[in-house]
Amino acid sequence: MNRLALHFRSKFLAGVLAAIPLGITIFVVVYIDAFTQRIFPLRYPLVGIAVGLVIIYFLGVFVTSLVGRHVLRLFDRVLGRLPGLRDFYRTWKQVVVTPDVDSGVFARVALIPDESGRVRLLGFTSGRPVPGSTDTLCVFVPNSPNPIAGRLYFVSRAACRFLNVPTREALKCVVSGGNFIPEGIGASLPHPGA
16 A cells, blocks of 8 residues: 555655646746736737737847846846745745856755765755855755755765756656656765765
């Protein structure tokens, strides 16, 4: 029974993770079509999607303009100060919006040993040493499947095994609860007897 429950739970979680982006995409497409059909009485279904895409393009033109950047900064500042939403907004903005760059705590993926030294933890680090120590890195180890919460470790650089895995792939592994494992992780694990 335990094996069946574990199988059901892992498959259900994988289905949810696949359904969320699909459901959001379908919702946005249907919403944009219905919204544009109300504003512009169009006789053909799904023409609203084309109108919506044009509106999104012009929104992109606006937000990349000087005025648009100031409006986005103001919006960012307001959301960054709201209690309860602040941590959630900052984390997801860094995970979803910010491209993988060599800055921030999600810049590099690393495996670190746990307290026993027999188990490896998947974490994220900037790769820069903490001030005052040239050999110590700050590594964030997120909880699974909620990467917003986690623990912060100060680990020697020698104990960190940096992975050649994109941040987004490693985050998929965390969010999926291990149902998705990027190829670079298995190759970096220590082998028995090594």
